Amino acid sequence: MTHVANAPAVxxxxxxxxxxxxSTQALLEIRELTKRFSLSGDFLEQxxxxxxxxxxxxxxxxxxxxxxxxxxxxxALCVVGESGCxxxxxxxxxMGLLTPSSGEIRYDGKRIDHLTPRxxxxxxxxxxxxxxxxYASLNPRMTIQQTLEEPLRLHHPNWEREQVRDKVTEVMTxxxxxxxxxxxxxxxxxxxxxxxIAIARALAVDPEFIVADEPISALDVSIQAQVLNLLMDAQxxxxxxxxxxxxxxxxxxxxxxxxxxxYLGTVCEVAPTATLFASPRHPYTQALMSAIPxxxxxxxxxxxxxxxxxxxxxxxxxxxxxxxxxxxNERCRREVPALIAQGDGTRVACHGVEEGRL
Amino acid sequence: MSLLEVSDLDVxxxxxxxxxxxxxxxxxxxxxxxxLGIVGESGAGKSVAAFSLLNLIASPGFIAGGSIRFDGQELxxxxxxxxxxxxxxxxxxIFQDPMMTLNPVLSIGEQMIECLKAHRRISHREARAIxxxxxxxxxxxxxxxxxxxxxxxLSGGMRQRIIIAIALLLDPDIIIADEPTxxxxxxxxxxxxxxxxxLCEKHNVGLILITHxxxxxxxxxQRMLVMYAGRVIEQxxxxxxxxxxxxxxxxGLMNALPQMATPGERLNQIPGxxxxxxxxxxxxxxxxxxxxxxxxxxxxRRACLEQVPDFVDSGNCRVACHMVAExxxxxQRLAKEETS
Numbered sequence: 001m002t003h004v005a006n007a008p009a010v011x012x013x014x015x016x017x018x019x020x021x022x023s024t025q026a027l028l029e030i031r032e033l034t035k036r037f038s039l040s041g042d043f044l045e046q047x048x049x050x051x052x053x054x055x056x057x058x059x060x061x062x063x064x065x066x067x068x069x070x071x072x073x074x075x076a077l078c079v080v081g082e083s084g085c086x087x088x089x090x091x092x093x094x095m096g097l098l099t100p101s102s103g104e105i106r107y108d109g110k111r112i113d114h115l116t117p118r119x120x121x122x123x124x125x126x127x128x129x130x131x132x133x134x135y136a137s138l139n140p141r142m143t144i145q146q147t148l149e150e151p152l153r154l155h156h157p158n159w160e161r162e163q164v165r166d167k168v169t170e171v172m173t174x175x176x177x178x179x180x181x182x183x184x185x186x187x188x189x190x191x192x193x194x195x196x197i198a199i200a201r202a203l204a205v206d207p208e209f210i211v212a213d214e215p216i217s218a219l220d221v222s223i224q225a226q227v228l229n230l231l232m233d234a235q236x237x238x239x240x241x242x243x244x245x246x247x248x249x250x251x252x253x254x255x256x257x258x259x260x261x262x263y264l265g266t267v268c269e270v271a272p273t274a275t276l277f278a279s280p281r282h283p284y285t286q287a288l289m290s291a292i293p294x295x296x297x298x299x300x301x302x303x304x305x306x307x308x309x310x311x312x313x314x315x316x317x318x319x320x321x322x323x324x325x326x327x328x329n330e331r332c333r334r335e336v337p338a339l340i341a342q343g344d345g346t347r348v349a350c351h352g353v354e355e356g357r358l
Numbered sequence: 359m360s361l362l363e364v365s366d367l368d369v370x371x372x373x374x375x376x377x378x379x380x381x382x383x384x385x386x387x388x389x390x391x392x393x394l395g396i397v398g399e400s401g402a403g404k405s406v407a408a409f410s411l412l413n414l415i416a417s418p419g420f421i422a423g424g425s426i427r428f429d430g431q432e433l434x435x436x437x438x439x440x441x442x443x444x445x446x447x448x449x450x451x452i453f454q455d456p457m458m459t460l461n462p463v464l465s466i467g468e469q470m471i472e473c474l475k476a477h478r479r480i481s482h483r484e485a486r487a488i489x490x491x492x493x494x495x496x497x498x499x500x501x502x503x504x505x506x507x508x509x510x511x512l513s514g515g516m517r518q519r520i521i522i523a524i525a526l527l528l529d530p531d532i533i534i535a536d537e538p539t540x541x542x543x544x545x546x547x548x549x550x551x552x553x554x555x556x557l558c559e560k561h562n563v564g565l566i567l568i569t570h571x572x573x574x575x576x577x578x579x580q581r582m583l584v585m586y587a588g589r590v591i592e593q594x595x596x597x598x599x600x601x602x603x604x605x606x607x608x609x610g611l612m613n614a615l616p617q618m619a620t621p622g623e624r625l626n627q628i629p630g631x632x633x634x635x636x637x638x639x640x641x642x643x644x645x646x647x648x649x650x651x652x653x654x655x656x657x658x659r660r661a662c663l664e665q666v667p668d669f670v671d672s673g674n675c676r677v678a679c680h681m682v683a684e685x686x687x688x689x690q691r692l693a694k695e696e697t698s
Contacts, residue, residue, distance in 0.1 A: 014499060049510050064386065082543035082544065082545060082546075083543055190631050192631055193631075220399035220400055220570065220631075220632075221399060221570060221572075221611055221614055221615070222399060222610060222611060222614050222627065222628040222632075223399075223631060224614070225616075225625040225626065225627035225628070226613035226627045226628075226629075227614070227616075228625055229624050229625050229627055231622060232622075233624075247543065248616075249542060249544070250616040250617045251617065252616070253617065253621055254616035254619060254621050254622070254625070255616070255621075273362075273621065274621070285543060285639070288544060288545060289545045290548075291545045291547070291548035291610075292544065292573065292578070293547075293548070293551070293571060293573025293574045293577050293694075294573055294576075294577075295573055295576045295600055295612075302548040302549075302552070304543075304549065304552075305549075307543055308513050308515055308516070308546065309543075
């Protein structure tokens, strides 16, 4: 009951902040996005006997619960959080790989979340995705040349063969892969090279917006630096906007313009990178930051969180973080906190911060 | 005399294309209660090094030479039967993926009791009491119920705690942990690492920690080895290596970390990638990627291209690098000139 009563208040603060940001025309706007995955199978599997009666029993994973984010042109918005917090789901919904349960995605001011694949085609050329595992994201039966030509043929059906070939050569050179290797297959390359090829494929159609879902987590340290440099060079050369999904805060600090911290399907803090790292406001952000193994100190001095992330099947009432939060009080257990703008450009969803006791 | 003494360990894999040398001349030692980190990228041989200590290398791999002395006993060439007295008992292992390590069809209690009974002659009830006590030590909530649960009912962090409890079950002298927290989230990783560190200190258990994460090594271990292409290239006290790495590869690895660069600037990447073990470059295996391969005249050092570098002592650290050796010689020469 309290949850329902509180919902309009959340929506009100959100729309208010959206009104402000809309004037600067964000490239991508995510509004009140929710996504549920059904756990209970089809209709017949949902039927249960209960007290002598046949009832329909449904269970859902609440992957995303009312996420609202804006991505400005030219920035790299990093979404961080632990596994299961819904960060990859956000990325997939933005790309149209999943349909949201409710909420809106606007790209360049136009709503794209309900479009048919055919209507989405012009947007697909403008937004591209890089996946986590370069071993799985390249088709093992296609040569690199074929892999890189495919998006060009799809989006530029009237291009001459020469034109396609030249473009492929150009993107391969730009990511540091020898164009003579085009006849090789994916398995002939190392992990770092494969990820370069995946980046080349994304860059082939000259997109303006790239969603990168953990693009470097599967790679070794020295290779991570190479790929991160490549992504930053591409951003400068092609004026790209990134939605960068990662769990690695060191990468975020280096790469991100702004950071959104997610926990259990909600955004708990959004802030410019430098501000977030200088003064994390949300208790979860503070715990997350303290958990990074630093090179400087000898001893782990992290904030110990009690327990583990609750299951997204039965969401906790009130603030999703309250069960692990050292500062939680009665209000936190009851009421869902809204993302409230702070003076320094940070937006925090925490009753403690709102009340000034944190 | 150290508790564990590994010298000139040589591990090979007999493949159809010929023999691949996965480890060459790996030597290190571990004192009682000491914590050692083994760092390197994938393919550097760090896991092979750990696995070979207990002869867990599966065919076609085999230990081709060198010695592993544990508490005065030579482990290489020991029969499986004799080795089983050491394995899991005095030296235990923690693997990367807790779901793969636990048997999915046995309850947690059964797995722990099985392990105890395999090594000690005790009753089921005693074994269960020990298991319960160990679960309490790894701070698992309601350990009594956990004993009768199955691995799939527990979260990743909880499973890794159980693995640690199993590793501690027989009060081992050494725990070998192969990337114990890589499959876990940051906050859970921090808790598991803190727990492991605390237990090792409390019970004076030695730890060999294999990881690619320099941050974890710097927080947990006292000494570290850096491996590259099957060889140890630098070893010494962790703090000294982290604060002042000598080998160009260690330096490169540290400088490539995002926290080492100004936000928004390019990272200092190491060019290229680790060579395949079946096709190692001549001389120092790192020379094609090394920024210091050229000498003062701008010419590539011949030694780097032709000769595998030997270890030189630089302070408390040992480094296998021709450039470092040259610099040390130069320093010694200058010092001698000054005194004369």
